[in-house]
Amino acid sequence: MAKIAFIGLGNMGGPMAANLVKSGHQVTVFDLVDAAMDAVVAQGANKAATALEALAGADTVITMLPAGKHVAGLYLGDGGLIAKASTGTLFMDCSTIDADTAKRVGEAAAAKGLQMLDAPVSGGVKAAQAGTLAFMCGGDAVAFARGKLVLEGMGKNIFHAGDHGAGQIAKICNNMLLAVHMIGTAEALQLGANNGLDPRVLSEIMLNSSGKNWSLENYNPYPDVMPTAPASNEYKPGFMVQLMLKDLGLAMENSLVTQSSVPMGSLARSLYASFSQKGNAQRDFSAILEMFQS
Numbered sequence: 001m002a003k004i005a006f007i008g009l010g011n012m013g014g015p016m017a018a019n020l021v022k023s024g025h026q027v028t029v030f031d032l033v034d035a036a037m038d039a040v041v042a043q044g045a046n047k048a049a050t051a052l053e054a055l056a057g058a059d060t061v062i063t064m065l066p067a068g069k070h071v072a073g074l075y076l077g078d079g080g081l082i083a084k085a086s087t088g089t090l091f092m093d094c095s096t097i098d099a100d101t102a103k104r105v106g107e108a109a110a111a112k113g114l115q116m117l118d119a120p121v122s123g124g125v126k127a128a129q130a131g132t133l134a135f136m137c138g139g140d141a142v143a144f145a146r147g148k149l150v151l152e153g154m155g156k157n158i159f160h161a162g163d164h165g166a167g168q169i170a171k172i173c174n175n176m177l178l179a180v181h182m183i184g185t186a187e188a189l190q191l192g193a194n195n196g197l198d199p200r201v202l203s204e205i206m207l208n209s210s211g212k213n214w215s216l217e218n219y220n221p222y223p224d225v226m227p228t229a230p231a232s233n234e235y236k237p238g239f240m241v242q243l244m245l246k247d248l249g250l251a252m253e254n255s256l257v258t259q260s261s262v263p264m265g266s267l268a269r270s271l272y273a274s275f276s277q278k279g280n281a282q283r284d285f286s287a288i289l290e291m292f293q294s
């Protein structure tokens with residue numbers, strides 16, 4: 001069993017750390033917000049007063065932070081995790097951040113002889129609680145083989161995408177595609193409804209035709225087609241518009257760096273930005289269907 005330092009215990013990190021405790025690992029937690037640690041400590045984790053205190057004695061360090069600046073701030077510099085870690089430490093950053101920062105931090109760890117994976121997740125808070133997250137990892141094969149044993153305590157599908165930063169690239173590609181097929185699904189269902197079709201019937205037809213896709217199958221954006229979907233529960237998240245917008249922003253930034261043509265992703269980002277500005281930032285991302293209702 002690993003001795004794990006888990007840093008960043010928000011909506012995702014809290015339940016992820018709790019699952020590692022349940023898997024039998026020795027877990028020490030730290031978050032800037034004291035209250036965020038309580039639920040995990042109640043389940044058997046140890047509490048540290050600082051990130052460096054959590055690091056001391058850990059063989060594996062997992063971080064789940066909001067954005068790239070938080071990750072760079074914690075890992076890099078003279079007082080950072082990389083500078084202070086002992087030989088043999090494995091770092092796994094599960095945050096969704098820009099691939100450049102993931103690469104920079106991963107290479108800084110490698111330069112000190114430490115193992116590091118960027119390991120962003122797919123699946124929201126429910127998957128974090130259920131231990132069914134998907135992990136997309138970037139780093140070398142040795143670090144991946146070691147990290148996978150720990151990630152299995154928090155998820156089901158664990159992929160090795162490539163070298164440092166590759167996990168983050170896989171994540172932005174996936175979420176850009178998710179945004180595009182969610183919007184496409186919403187506009188198709190609304191077009192049908194505008195013509196008097198029952199969205200339940202239309203959904204069934206498309207599920208058995210070439211329009212079948214993940215959003216239609218698991219996350220129908222039209223209210224009352226799928227009782228468990230956010231659309232049938234006042235679009236309570238789920239996966240918030242502001243998080244989708246963050247991921248689309250990362251995809252667009254990367255497309256500039258790599259001079260990639262991403263017209264569908266670019267339009268999806270604009271639509272989500274406009275929808276978010278109209279007071280929808282914290283609603284589920286499938287609420288974008290309302291943009292097509294007038």
Ligand code: NAD
Nearest residue numbers: 008009010011012013031032033065066070095096124125
């Ligand atoms: P969150 O804001 O709820 O949690 C982040 C936590 O990090 C907070 O508790 C904050 O206090 C802590 N933190 C920030 N800086 C810190 C530092 N220097 N030291 C210690 N703690 C620090 O965010 P979340 O919803 O848990 O998401 C975390 C990451 O996972 C994000 O990158 C997000 O994009 C990604 N993600 C979220 C979801 C989701 O559905 N919420 C799904 C997939 C991926």
